[in-house]
């Protein structure tokens with residue numbers, strides 16, 4: 001079977017909300033009116049006919065009961081009873097005895113004015129049909145040329161213990177429906193015009209209401225697109241639009257934050273890169289102009305160049321790593337390993353600082369320290385903690401690494417008795433480029449990226465982390481990893 005391609009529906013050009021809403025309202029109004037017209041004008045006729053048929057059937061039954069059951073009923077009383085029935089139901093009754101002896105017409109007493117001109121013909125047709133069918137009761141509707149509307153005819157043959165058999169006819173005209181339909185039609189036309197006009201007014205007002213906040217949001221969004229982050233997406237009367245405004249406000253704040261960070265990053269990075277680059281350039285010039293022939297001097301200057309290049313490479317590496325971890329581009333390879341052993345490996349590389357008078361203590365844990373994590377990244381965290389502990393120690397050169405077991409986790413702590421961290425820095429120490437304003441800390445080399453890299457790595461491990469510090473007494477940086485079975 002050939003598939004219908006609905007692509008054209010998807011590719012339709014977008015229309016304005018107002019036009020669409022107006023269109024929907026008009027279509028809805030027209031559909032409603034069409035339904036009303038169909039219901040009123042088409043179904044009303046058949047509904048009226050069915051109700052008249054029901055009345056005729058019930059009427060003929062009542063007349064037959066009066067005739068056959070009431071022994072003492074006189075002619076006049078009988079006529080009066082049928083007359084009442086005729087008036088109540090707007091039906092023309094005729095009763096005719098078989099030999100023609102007992103014959104009455106309710107039209108005589110009820111509504112003499114409404115006489116069916118063709119009653120005799122209808123009656124004789126009905127009688128013939130009743131006799132030829134062999135049934136007690138028949139019904140049909142006739143639409144003869146002389147009459148404007150259809151007529152419903154019911155005929156019944158009734159036997160009585162007290163009187164002879166009779167034919168009872170009930171004839172009802174559907175003529176009253178005509179004028180009623182005329183009135184309805186003109187009323188409906190009037191109602192339709194009102195409904196359509198009202199629909200258009202409601203559509204215009206509500207589309208205006210809806211489109212107004214959208215247009216305001218659009219205006220602000222355009223500003224945002226042009227890089228103006230001081231925007232405010234205003235709230236309106238609609239929940240969905242308010243949610244959209246909230247989301248856009250949040251997005252604007254986020255964009256502003258990351259734009260500020262980008263500017264900071266650029267400023268910091270260019271500053272941090274410029275210092276070693278200047279050093280490298282100066283020392284290279286010195287070698288070219290002065291120390292080129294002096295082996296000892298040249299070696300010394302080349303050493304500075306190599307050191308500065310290392311610093312530069314480390315800085316660029318840190319920046320790249322941080323942005324890769326933050327953006328999720330850095331992949332993490334989880335494995336089971338002994339945290340104590342990994343920490344010890346890093347610890348050993350710092351042993352050299354003992355030559356500067358440091359006391360380095362590694363407390364071997366008495367419990368198993370198996371964890372499931374990215375070993376290289378965790379080693380980098382430990383290395384950053386250790387390097388900071390060493391870097392920010394003044395006269396009290398003491399660093400201790402120890403482990404604790406807490407709620408199924410292994411807690412690794414790196415403690416020092418260094419300069420400590422002032423309150424201002426403590427609040428956002430894990431954010432990048434946060435460096436202490438303390439004189440003692442400012443004299444140390446650093447990029448302010450180490451702890452934010454640690455924080456990103458630990459977050460990716462769902463690990464708890466933190467620090468305790470008091471100014472002039474020292475700090476203790478720690479993290480917890482779930483103990484693996």
Ligand code: ADP
Pocket residue numbers: 384388389392416418419420421425429434435436437441445446447448449450451452474475
């Ligand atoms: P960096 O050390 O390169 O400046 P970090 O992100 O590792 O960057 O640390 C940020 C700041 O936190 C440091 O500049 C320092 O002021 C402070 N800090 C970190 N560790 C310690 C510590 N053990 N003792 C005192 N201050 C610390």
